[in-house]
Amino acid sequence: ETGVTQTPRHLVMGMTNKKSLKCEQHLGHNAMYWYKQSAKKPLELMFVYSLEERVENNSVPSRFSPECPNSSHLFLHLHTLQPEDSALYLCASSGTGQGSSAEAFFGQGTRLTVV
Amino acid sequence: AQKITQTQPGMFVQEKEAVTLDCTYDTSDPSYGLFWYKQPSSGEMIFLIYQGSYDQQNATEGRYSLNFQKARKSANLVISASQLGDSAMYFCAMRERTSYNFNKFYFGSGTKLNVKP
Numbered sequence: 001e002t003g004v005t006q007t008p009r010h011l012v013m014g015m016t017n018k019k020s021l022k023c024e025q026h027l028g029h030n031a032m033y034w035y036k037q038s039a040k041k042p043l044e045l046m047f048v049y050s051l052e053e054r055v056e057n058n059s060v061p062s063r064f065s066p067e068c069p070n071s072s073h074l075f076l077h078l079h080t081l082q083p084e085d086s087a088l089y090l091c092a093s094s095g096t097g098q099g100s101s102a103e104a105f106f107g108q109g110t111r112l113t114v115v
Numbered sequence: 116a117q118k119i120t121q122t123q124p125g126m127f128v129q130e131k132e133a134v135t136l137d138c139t140y141d142t143s144d145p146s147y148g149l150f151w152y153k154q155p156s157s158g159e160m161i162f163l164i165y166q167g168s169y170d171q172q173n174a175t176e177g178r179y180s181l182n183f184q185k186a187r188k189s190a191n192l193v194i195s196a197s198q199l200g201d202s203a204m205y206f207c208a209m210r211e212r213t214s215y216n217f218n219k220f221y222f223g224s225g226t227k228l229n230v231k232p
Contacts, residue, residue, distance in 0.1 A: 031217045043206070043222040050217035088158050094210075094218050102210065103150055104220045106160035 003027065006091050006107035013081065014115055021076040021110045023091030030096060032074040033104065034066060037088040049074060050096070081114045088112070118142065119207050121223035128197045129231050135182070136192040136226045138207030144168075148210040149190040151181065154225070155203045163205075166190060197230045204228075 004025045013019050023032065034046040048056035049068040063085075065077040074091055088111050092104040120139045128134035140149065151163045166174045166181045174181040182191040194201055207223040 033220070035222075042224040045220070048217065048219070050215060055213075055215045055217055056219070090158075090160060092160075092220070094220070096217055102148065102218055103162050103165055104160075104208070104210075104218075105162070106152075109158040109160075111158065 004091060004093055004105050004107040006089075006110050008110060009108060010111050010113075012113045012115060013078070015081060015083075017081075018077070018079040020078065021089055021091075021112075023074040023076075023093075023107055025072055025074075025091075025093040025105070027093055027105060028095075029093035029105070030071050031094045032068060032071075033092040033094070034074065034076055035090040035092065037090060037109070039087075043090070047076075078112075081112075083114050086112055086114045118221035119209055119223035121207055121226050123226045124224070125227045125229070127229050127231060128194075130199060131196055133193060133195045134197055134228065136194070136205050136207075136228065138190045138192065138223060140188050140190060140207070140209045142188075142209060142211055144211040146212060149181070149183070150208040150210065150220075151179070151190075151192045152206045152208060152222075153201075153203045154206060160206070164192065194228075199230050199232060202228060202230045 007022045031050045035043045046060045047066040052068050067075040088109045090109045091107040094104045095102045147168045149166045153161045164176045164179045166183045178195045180193045204225045206225045209221045
């Protein structure tokens with residue numbers, strides 16, 4: 001497998017459920033990102049992990065809990081979500097260089113619907 | 116201040132014609148990178164083209180070219196010979212280096228391009 005893979009692609013969950021989104025990259029990158037994309041809004045950066053350490057947390061509610069067990073995997077644990085959390089959740093990875101090779105590679109996203 | 120500004124929420128272009136999507140940026144990082152991504156309705160973000168802040172020449176990738184005007188802080192995407200498959204959302208993005216030695220990416224609000232047959 002190559003690139004960034006996200007599972008599941010679609011998720012419908014109730015407000016009392018607990019679920020997890022998974023992201024996996026096989027690009028040898030050491031930074032991984034979670035973005036939220038709501039309708040008609042810019043991409044919102046949620047979390048950044050660099051070398052498996054969380055380096056950015058953009059005032060995200062505690063009902064979203066990230067986990068990065070190693071440099072290839074990133075999870076987003078979800079619990080007691082609200083309907084306004086329905087969105088496309090995108091995972092990305094990047095190298096730490098500064099040339100063209102340090103672009104952000106994205107997964108296909110998880111389209112989350114909270115009912 | 117917004118880091119990336121895309122002022123065109125939607126654009127129409129006739130098939131086979133060229134179209135320019137606007138992007139301006141704001142940064143104090145001397146070593147930044149600029150990107151354009153395409154997002155079809157499926158949701159995946161597809162990398163199109165990259166321009167480094169020190170690059171002297173405008174970047175080109177097939178039918179895509181980036182009109183980089185550093186003094187004006189603009190990085191417009193030009194798509195030549197538009198095709199129906201080019202209909203999608205287009206995002207301009209900028210990469211900055213942080214003090215924690217990782218790259219941070221900022222995205223504009225996007226431009227929805229519709230190619231008319």
